[in-house]
Amino acid sequence: xxxxxxxxxxxxxxxxxxxxxxxxxxxxxxxxxxxxxxxxxxxxxxxxxxxxxxxxxxxxxxxxxxxxxxxxxxxxxxxxxxxxxxxxxxxxxxxxxxxxxxxxxxxxxxxxxxxxxxxxxxxxxxxxxxxxxxxxxxxxxxxxxxxxxxxxxxxxxxxxxxxxxxxxxxxxxxxxxxxxxxxxxxxxxxxxxxxxxxxxxxxxxxxxxxxxxxxx
Amino acid sequence: xxxxxxxxxxxxxxxxxxxxxxxxxxxxxxxxxxxxxxxxxxxxxxxxxxxxxxxxxxxxxxxxxxxxxxxxxxxxxxxxxxxxxxxxxxxxxxxxxxxxxxxxxxxxxxxxxxxxxxxxxxxxxxxxxxxxxxxxxxxxxxxxxxxxxxxxxxxxxxxxxxxxxxxxxxxxxxxxxxxxxxxxxxxxxxxxxxxxxxxxxxxxxxxxxxxxxxxx
DNA sequence: CAGGAAAAATGCGTGCGCGCAAGTTTGCGT
DNA sequence: ACGCAAACTTGCGCGCACGCATTTTTCCTG
Numbered sequence: 001x002x003x004x005x006x007x008x009x010x011x012x013x014x015x016x017x018x019x020x021x022x023x024x025x026x027x028x029x030x031x032x033x034x035x036x037x038x039x040x041x042x043x044x045x046x047x048x049x050x051x052x053x054x055x056x057x058x059x060x061x062x063x064x065x066x067x068x069x070x071x072x073x074x075x076x077x078x079x080x081x082x083x084x085x086x087x088x089x090x091x092x093x094x095x096x097x098x099x100x101x102x103x104x105x106x107x108x109x110x111x112x113x114x115x116x117x118x119x120x121x122x123x124x125x126x127x128x129x130x131x132x133x134x135x136x137x138x139x140x141x142x143x144x145x146x147x148x149x150x151x152x153x154x155x156x157x158x159x160x161x162x163x164x165x166x167x168x169x170x171x172x173x174x175x176x177x178x179x180x181x182x183x184x185x186x187x188x189x190x191x192x193x194x195x196x197x198x199x200x201x202x203x204x205x206x207x208x209x210x211x212x213x214x215x216x
Numbered sequence: 217x218x219x220x221x222x223x224x225x226x227x228x229x230x231x232x233x234x235x236x237x238x239x240x241x242x243x244x245x246x247x248x249x250x251x252x253x254x255x256x257x258x259x260x261x262x263x264x265x266x267x268x269x270x271x272x273x274x275x276x277x278x279x280x281x282x283x284x285x286x287x288x289x290x291x292x293x294x295x296x297x298x299x300x301x302x303x304x305x306x307x308x309x310x311x312x313x314x315x316x317x318x319x320x321x322x323x324x325x326x327x328x329x330x331x332x333x334x335x336x337x338x339x340x341x342x343x344x345x346x347x348x349x350x351x352x353x354x355x356x357x358x359x360x361x362x363x364x365x366x367x368x369x370x371x372x373x374x375x376x377x378x379x380x381x382x383x384x385x386x387x388x389x390x391x392x393x394x395x396x397x398x399x400x401x402x403x404x405x406x407x408x409x410x411x412x413x414x415x416x417x418x419x420x421x422x423x424x425x426x427x428x429x430x431x432x
Numbered sequence: 433c434a435g436g437a438a439a440a441a442t443g444c445g446t447g448c449g450c451g452c453a454a455g456t457t458t459g460c461g462t
Numbered sequence: 463a464c465g466c467a468a469a470c471t472t473g474c475g476c477g478c479a480c481g482c483a484t485t486t487t488t489c490c491t492g
Contacts (some may be wrong), residue, residue: 007488008438035477046442104481148418151375155419158370202364203371205425206418223469262472317456353459393442434492441486448479456471462466 009177015053017043019067022060023108031061031115058121065108066125074132078139086140087207090133090156091200095193098160113168122168123161129155142214152210155203163199167192231269233259238276239324247277247331274337281324282341289313294355302356303423306349306372307416311409314376329384338384339377346373358430365411368426371419379415379422383408 021042025034040047044109054060076093101109109165112118138146190198241250252273255262270276290351292309298347317325350369354362406414 010488017466034473036479047478048443048480049441052441055479103452147414150378151371151415151418154374154378155367155371158374160365162366162370198363199367202367202426203422206420206422209421210418226458227470252449253447263448264450264473265471271449273448295473435490437490439486443486444482444484446479446481447477449477451476451484452474454471454473456469458467458469460465460467 009130014043014045014049018045018050018060019064021181022057023064026061027107027111031111031118056117056121058117059125061108061118062112062121062125065105065122066128069097070129070132072137073129077133077136082140085204085208086137086211087200087204090137090207091204094156094160095196098196099193109168119168123164123213126161126164127157129160132153133157140191141210145210145214147214148210152203152206155206156200159199159203160196162194163192166199167195218385219226223278230265233267234261234269234276235280238243239280242277243323243327244363247327247334272337273331274331275341277324277334278328278337278341281321281328281338282344285313286345286348289345290352293349298356301420301424302353302415302427303420306353306423307413307420310372310376310416311412314407315414325384335384339380340378342380345376346370349373357426358369361426361430364426366428368422371422372416375415375419376412379408382415383411410430 018039022034022039025038025042036050037047039057039060040050043050044069050060071095076097077089080089080093112122130153132148133156134150135199137153141149234255238250238255241254241258252266253263255273255276256266259266266276268277289309292312293305296305296309327379328338346366346369349372350366353368354365
């Protein structure tokens with residue numbers, strides 16, 4: 001495992017090349033002015049090979065921003081000392097990994113905002129945090145709570161998705177939101193960190209209860 | 217609203233015709249022996265009109281089973297007396313709507329199990345319960361908890377999805393699950409009701425806390 | 433280091449999702 | 463009753479996702 005083998009290295013190199021090519025072309029021309037054929041050609045690979053790596057055209061562009069955020073979040077949770085509340089560990093790790101963003105990623109996010117299909121792909125990508133997150137949570141809860149860990153991880157993913165949805169829509173028709181939230185106070189779309197913490201807060205009691213069940 | 221107008225009635229009739237045609241054809245031949253062209257023809261409509269109603273071919277088949285389960289769940293929650301715990305109301309409503317299944321629906325589920333694409337579409341359909349569920353939960357929590365309601369509803373949807381995933385895989389390679397749950401006790405895939413209750417149980421503390429915050 | 437097995441890349445063909453620009457039906461006001 | 467506007471349907475075309483069979487590359491073992 002020290003050397004993943006040339007096989008795996010070339011594989012990751014190709015994936016990286018596709019990522020970068022997709023993002024670059026999407027920035028240069030419009031996002032819909034680029035076909036998979038162009039991306040494949042820019043990466044020096046056949047179009048058929050392209051969707052051996054990415055199921056949809058949008059995934060390639062989005063994955064340039066998403067990268068391996070899933071593993072980073074899981075690692076960040078694992079890095080917290082075991083003394084702190086699990087809920088805090090998860091919340092802080094998520095906020096940290098979503099706000100510590102480079103300049104290049106921020107520009108790419110602006111691009112994503114413009115296209116509905118890209119936004120959807122970006123939101124769908126959040127579901128990918130569930131498996132690694134479930135693993136680290138299960139590690140803290142012990143084997144008995146493996147099932148609970150899975151549910152909690154999925155809930156976190158859902159909450160993050162909601163936070164992102166609420167965040168990347170500054171340009172929304174005001175009347176379109178009047179379906180049922182006409183009662184008045186809708187969150188005025190604060191910073192991303194605020195949105196994430198607000199979305200994750202309701203889940204904290206569930207984490208506390210799960211944690212209490214294994215460490216009384 | 218008494219008479220939805222002939223426009224809307226024909227629309228629902230077409231949707232129903234497509235649903236039934238898709239399910240019938242999928243049962244008669246194999247699920248992959250049926251093209252959208254066939255379904256559209258059986259429903260007396262153009263193929264292009266077909267995906268004015270359904271985004272994917274699988275959605276039509278699945279929707280014959282799913283129907284309007286979303287609204288039924290929301291209605292079932294609203295029907296519970298306001299005295300009971302919100303967590304119990306939601307859990308019972310979900311279990312009730314997923315287990316009170318007719319004979320025809322059960323046969324269709326067996327069909328869905330066979331095809332991976334159909335299973336995925338079926339699982340994706342569970343996300344549809346979020347909006348109506350968020351509405352009824354928000355109604356109980358008051359306008360201040362609208363945001364919390366959204367998160368809780370999404371968590372419920374995620375939990376239900378996990379329960380369904382665990383339920384409809386009796387035919388899984390034993391070693392395929394050995395990725396990280398090698399610790400030993402994996403749930404032996406009990407009844408659907410058990411799976412649903414087990415998946416929703418970890419969320420109960422979150423519901424209790426949210427409820428407590430509005431009615432001290 | 434040679435050769436064979438495993439894995440990945442590629443070509444090809446099919447069906448599908450969807451935008452666009454007509455044509456057709458429904459509903460509503462006068 | 464009539465006609466107009468909005469909603470729905472339909473034909474057309476393009477690009478894409480993916481299964482299958484073949485070729486090329488990587489890896490391991492004797």
